[in-house]
Amino acid sequence: MNYSEAKNKFINAWGSLATQWGINRTMAQIHALLFITPGPLSVEEMMEELQISRGNTSMNLRQLMDWGIVFKEIRSGDRKEYFYTEKDVHELARIIMAERSRREIQPTIRILSEVSELKEDGTAETREFIKQTKAMFELTSTADSMINRMVKQNKNWLTNAVIKLFT
């Protein structure tokens, strides 16, 4: 396996894993490319490497910047913009977990808390509904605050967690 084969394999695997987790393929591929490339890349270089259009590249770069994992670099004396990603895997995981919590888990928790306040009316249906949505609310809240506390610790949060859990 040479460099170019390995690179393609990694970029494609990343892209297809992403779709299984609800993230668009191109966004994951751009990220993968920046992740393994030593220095920043211009839009042109990414278009060429991934065979995608300018519009697609631009929109996905913007999303990656919104997530806080890709950054823009401007070089004096050069009109082009260059992009690079967070290279530290722990920091990357941290940012992604914190964002998913903020964007998806927390809104879900709000809805769970809301629906689980349904007034008991004596029927088996409402009793079950309240019991189950309350249980889901508690599980989700616990998991979410666990994730957020883990993620707010220092760089070695994952290693620390492993040590605490298995000693």
Next chain:
Amino acid sequence: MNYSEAKNKFINAWGSLATQWGINRTMAQIHALLFITPGPLSVEEMMEELQISRGNTSMNLRQLMDWGIVFKEIRSGDRKEYFYTEKDVHELARIIMAERSRREIQPTIRILSEVSELKEDGTAETREFIKQTKAMFELTSTADSMINRMVKQNKNWLTNAVIKLFT
């Protein structure tokens, strides 16, 4: 908010959260319905409640059974089949995490380990590629085995983890 409003809100919220995580909407809605309903349901009842076709219901039930979170019940003297889900949220989370690990994370780890074995050829590109994919391989392996060990413990795995992490 009455029962039927709360029920719809929960089912729809669950469905849209699922799509953000790469799970199909109908599958999540069927699961949500079974999760809040006191007893098992027939295919007809689910079709009626969720306004979906027989084929769609059947295929998604099969997938839920493949995941190990929905089960079929046959009643003697009744030709219909009835379906019910795992009701314990901790057990549910456990099954889902273990399955995602098996189906998605483990295959990814294999690819990471493979591409990170690329032979160093002195260029900055291969050096960076190897460094980064190795780091990703290690992070993913650590996280995956942490998940698997947590999940293999007793019913209170989440509570136990919280206690260990934050005392």
Next chain:
DNA sequence: CTGATGTTTCAAAATATATTGAAACTTATT
């Protein structure tokens, strides 16, 4: 075995999502 009841499959249709490409826009340089 036959009819009745129920389930599964799968090609076609519908829907949702991602991508393109060209025009509009922005900013820097002369």
Next chain:
DNA sequence: AATAAGTTTCAATATATTTTGAAACATCAG
């Protein structure tokens, strides 16, 4: 101010995924 270099937007298009519905299949009761 005009031009050049580059970026962003968005309607149209392409692609991928989900859903339908009807036919094929299975199983039970008489």
